[in-house]
Amino acid sequence: MFIISCDNKSGKKEGAKNQPKNILFIAVDDLKPILGAYGNTVVKTPNIDKLAANGFVLENNHCQQAVCGPSRASIMTGKRPDYTKIWDLKTHIRSINPDIVTMPQYFKQNGYQTAPVGKIFDFRSVDRQQDSISWTHRYANLKRKNKEYVNETTHISYEVLHIPDSATVDGMVATRSNHLLRKFSKEKKSFFLATGFHKPHLPFVVPEKYWDMYPIETITLPEFQKTPEGAPYYATQPSWELRGGYADFTKDYSVPISEAKQKKLIQGYYASVSFIDTQIGLVIDELDRLGLRENTVIVLWGDHGWHLGDHNMYCKHTNYEQSTRSPLIFSAGKDKIGKSNSPTEFVDVYPTLLELAGVKSPENLDGISLVPLLEGKVEKVKDFAVSQFPREDDKMGYTFRNKTHRYTIWMKDNFRSNQPFDASLVDAEELYDYEKDPKETKNLVKEEAYKTVKEDLKAQAIAFFKTQEVK
Missing domain, CATH: 3.30.1120 (Arylsulfatase, C-terminal domain)
Structure with missing residues (x-):
């Protein structure tokens, strides 16, 4: 999912109006478009919805490949998977294309301060500094330094936490991001701050108050839980991420997931989305408080969709709608408010951000700028979005x-x-x-x-x- 925002704020210095736009680049892991901005009436996301209300909602946006490594490699380089050759969760981007120029690297080359917090690239696709050449500031791997579970000793799919938000890894991501915003506010150089939240990726480990928003008795399963009639047998997947990675699920694909287990998964996903929405609100509020909003483009995106029981599947890893479709919202000023069902895709993010920031785009990107669509000058910028997945x-x-x-x-x-x-x-x-x-x-x-x-x-x-x- 993707959001860009640029609102007016009275505290901003006059001189900043002549600077290239700052970028606040917010990545959300495994976020599908179950948001109020997309018409969902169940999941509570007031902060994202507030941002979207002053922006442009892309209702038909899709990732390049519905799994973290390839999807993030494509959005960060503006190139499709068959160019990056990242189709898995083990290949390093620069082992294939050592001279590729990533989005933050390009901003860095154009005089920006660039800093990563949390999950931006998939860690298996880059070096331990989240692709060190892309950043002017050192990467802080908060997840590696802090426990995800509190009481659980086995790797299971969820835990209800009894700690404050700030003690969680994603709470620390928000805190670290706000620290950097305060630092940048004292300096004159434009910045590209990449803030990456880990939830709602499994395991669903978030504080109790978010679970309480969705009583288990209110959770319903999808209406259609079968393989599409006439589809090739390999087009679906047996929820292998869930079954292969979490001790509370059997590895035997022939054993159905119980209705009670499915409802707990859905409840946990909803709770995790609302938890992340709160953390996002903290970062945007700090941007406002510092008077940086007027000259900052905010980008909020999730790396792909997620199956929540539809087609009898959980997780991602398919070419179906619930897997490829990812929310994409731009909020970039009062002249860019609305929504569109025009197809868009994540390779379009790189050139769009550059145009919004006032930075000249390189000519070798696979995507195209969506600014004409945001400004209402065209009804569509392309006929289709392209995704792919190996089998x-x-x-x-x-x-x-x-x-x-x-x-x-x-x-x-x-x-x-x-x-x-x-x-x-x-x-x-x-x-x-x-x-x-x-x-x-x-x-x-x-x-x-x-x-x-x-x-x-x-x-x-x-x-x-x-x-x-x-x-």
């Missing part, structure tokens, strides 16, 4: 989401989008109509009524591959 040993699924449909093409034999398209490598296809079937209950790719839609989207997919070919 088995040799398959890669590319999914194309426009305003109303999703077309997914599964390629075999280790095909990648930078290779010439070969029709003989198509292993399977999927098609979903979100106007008539928003829950993705049936793969429509073989339906006669959708023949033209499928052919058109497939042609667009092949044309996209053509643009990605390495000459």
